[in-house]
Amino acid sequence: MSGDGEPILRRTVGGGATIGTLAAVGTALAGGLLGVVVARNLGPDGTGAYNVATTTLLLAQSISTLGLTLGITYYASSERWAPGDAFRQAQVGALVLGLASAAVGIGLAALGRDSVFEGVPFEALLIVFGALPLAQSWTFSTALAVALDRYETYALAPLSQNVAALVLTLGLTPAFGVEGAVGALALAHLLTAGRLLIVGRRTLPPPERGWLGRTPGELRRAIRFGLPGHIPQVLQLITYRADLFVLNAVAAGATVGHYAVALLVAELGLLLPRSLGAVVLPRVSALHDPSDAAGQDMVMTKAVRHTIVLAPLVAVGLVIAILAIPLVFGPDFEESIVPGLILVPGVILAGLATVLASVFTGRGFPHFALRTGLIVAPLTVAAFIIVIPEHEAVGAAVVSTASGLALALLNLHYFRRATSLHARDLLPRREDLRDYRDLAARGRDYARRITRRGGS
Numbered sequence: 001m002s003g004d005g006e007p008i009l010r011r012t013v014g015g016g017a018t019i020g021t022l023a024a025v026g027t028a029l030a031g032g033l034l035g036v037v038v039a040r041n042l043g044p045d046g047t048g049a050y051n052v053a054t055t056t057l058l059l060a061q062s063i064s065t066l067g068l069t070l071g072i073t074y075y076a077s078s079e080r081w082a083p084g085d086a087f088r089q090a091q092v093g094a095l096v097l098g099l100a101s102a103a104v105g106i107g108l109a110a111l112g113r114d115s116v117f118e119g120v121p122f123e124a125l126l127i128v129f130g131a132l133p134l135a136q137s138w139t140f141s142t143a144l145a146v147a148l149d150r151y152e153t154y155a156l157a158p159l160s161q162n163v164a165a166l167v168l169t170l171g172l173t174p175a176f177g178v179e180g181a182v183g184a185l186a187l188a189h190l191l192t193a194g195r196l197l198i199v200g201r202r203t204l205p206p207p208e209r210g211w212l213g214r215t216p217g218e219l220r221r222a223i224r225f226g227l228p229g230h231i232p233q234v235l236q237l238i239t240y241r242a243d244l245f246v247l248n249a250v251a252a253g254a255t256v257g258h259y260a261v262a263l264l265v266a267e268l269g270l271l272l273p274r275s276l277g278a279v280v281l282p283r284v285s286a287l288h289d290p291s292d293a294a295g296q297d298m299v300m301t302k303a304v305r306h307t308i309v310l311a312p313l314v315a316v317g318l319v320i321a322i323l324a325i326p327l328v329f330g331p332d333f334e335e336s337i338v339p340g341l342i343l344v345p346g347v348i349l350a351g352l353a354t355v356l357a358s359v360f361t362g363r364g365f366p367h368f369a370l371r372t373g374l375i376v377a378p379l380t381v382a383a384f385i386i387v388i389p390e391h392e393a394v395g396a397a398v399v400s401t402a403s404g405l406a407l408a409l410l411n412l413h414y415f416r417r418a419t420s421l422h423a424r425d426l427l428p429r430r431e432d433l434r435d436y437r438d439l440a441a442r443g444r445d446y447a448r449r450i451t452r453r454g455g456s
Contacts, residue, residue, distance in 0.1 A: 028268050030162035032328075034169055035264045038181050039257070039329045041173045048256030049120045049178050051264075052248050054185060055241050056105070056117075057128040061135045062237050064101035067230030068093055069143040070361070071222025076147035081218065083148060084205040089215040090140035091197070098133025105129040116245040119253050124182040131186035137193040141200055153199065155275075157192055164188035229366030232357065232373030239380045239403050240267075240350075243396035246384045251392050254332075259393040261333050262340035265321050266347050269314045273351030276303055277358030284362030300359045300419055307355045311348050318344045339397035346401030353407040360411075360418035368414035376406045 039047045072090055075081035109117055109125040117125065138157055145153035168184035176183065244263070248256045280303045322340035325333050357369045380403040387395035415421070 027159045027162050028271055030159065030166050032264070032268075034162060034166045035261065036329055037166065037169050038173060039261060039333060042178060042181070044254035044257030044332055045119070046178050046257070048248065048253045048260055049124070050181050051260035052117065052120050052244060052256065053124045053128050053178070053182050055244055056109070056125065057131060057135065057185070059237060059241060060101055060105050060129065060132055061139065063234050064097045064132065065136065065139070065226075065230065066097065066223045067226025067228070068097070068219065068222050069139060070226030070229050070366070071224075072140060072143040072226075073147045074225055074362075075222060076144055081222070082205075082208060083144065084207045085211045085214070085218065086144055087141070087200045087204050088207050088211055089218050090144065091137055092212070092215050093219045094136035094140050095133050098136045102129040102132045105132070115249050118248060119256075120248075121178055124179050127179065127182045127186050131189045134186070134189040134193040138189070138196045141193075141196040144200075153196070157196060160195070161188050161192040164191050225366070228370045229357075229361040232366075232369035232371075235373030235377035236350075236353075236407065239377045239407075240400065242381045243384050243388065243400055246388045247392065247396055250389045255335075255392055258333060258335040259339055259396060261325060261329055262322070262336040262343060262393070262397070265325060265336075266318060266340050266343035268321060269318050269344070269347040270351050270354065272310060272314065273307055273354045276307065277354045280355065280358045280362060284359060300363075301421060303355050303359060304352070304415075307352050311352070314351070315344055315348055318347065335393070339393040342394065342397035343400055346397075346404030349401075349404035349408040353404070353411040356408070356411040356415040360415055363418050365414070365418040368418060369411070372407060372410040372414065375410060376403055379403075379406075 035047075038050050042050060068090065072081070072086060076083060076086050106126065106129050109122065109129070113122060138161070142154045142157045145151075145157075165185050165188035168187050169181050172180035172184045174180075240263075244256065244260060247259055280300075284300060319341065322337055322344070325336045325340065329336070353372075357372070360366075360368050380399060383399040383402070384396060387399050391398070
């Protein structure tokens, strides 16, 4: 159902992915500028501490959702969870899960002050965990938005959050250092969560009578579905981020800062796959009827083909961006170049793995992603622990890229099992290239409509 109670009028996957990607580019630009501001104000040592703190927030947020984000998207997109109920019940989940996770996180931060959190001000970690319920709130709101085909709401939320963080960081970092930069991020989460709460209350229908009493059952149902697909996402995130914590425990703060900047730039390559995966999952799950098999196959194959088509362009763009790090972030970050270049192939492969996982999760096979995560994550973390103490940032980048290769190969195997499609079905074709011309035409039409509205 849509927000007004009418059936959802589905837009094309390409259109949704385009909106998501364009907003993601803006999000990345704001995030990149934020990284530059932090790097130039705090230097390599402070940049390392800041990134460990913000990565802690990212990990805590991801772990504490318990798969609720996937469950919201799946059940709301298949019209098995009323939007008015889902919106309010998800906010209850955000508050409970966020506060519980914050309490656990503060305890772990206290225990790790002399190891994985060495050099990170404890006050910054307290701010991070205080922001958890806020981050969960707007994340759950966007999960519902994408399920309802409200791609603009879904895509603009992280953009507005990053822009707010950038503006606040410009004012708070010079005065308060690492704590100011982290505080700016927390305030940005507050502003974003508040705005989406207002939008949701205004645009979604009121809840059905007794919605609060049904909340535990609805949340359990969503978590039961989402958890098998969520655990591999958490394992994948740990795989991507464990290197930063291991490096922080054994290397100088400046080395951590150099590697953090390399990660920041290299992960720009995940923008398109994440946007595409976020749109493909609910679309595939919505086409669950046997009569929709042909449409579902089309969505699945085109998603993977477009990821493959764009991979070389993304790789070239990443290489250029990494070589430009000293010019943008300052000459103190020249040592970010080598690990950044090593990370590029792994990021491209991880992006492909993300889209493949979204497809078979939408098909109802989230346990395949779980199997992949349970295989790859422990091996990757073990390799980080073995390699990083001797080879530091370069070793971390090599292991990360090898991990991306393993993820892509395993997810391809499970993709074939879930869909019965063969590798030859995923090879790009001429009609896939025509899709970009059609998208460009629709983009021009959309821009004209916006311009006319502005002039009227």
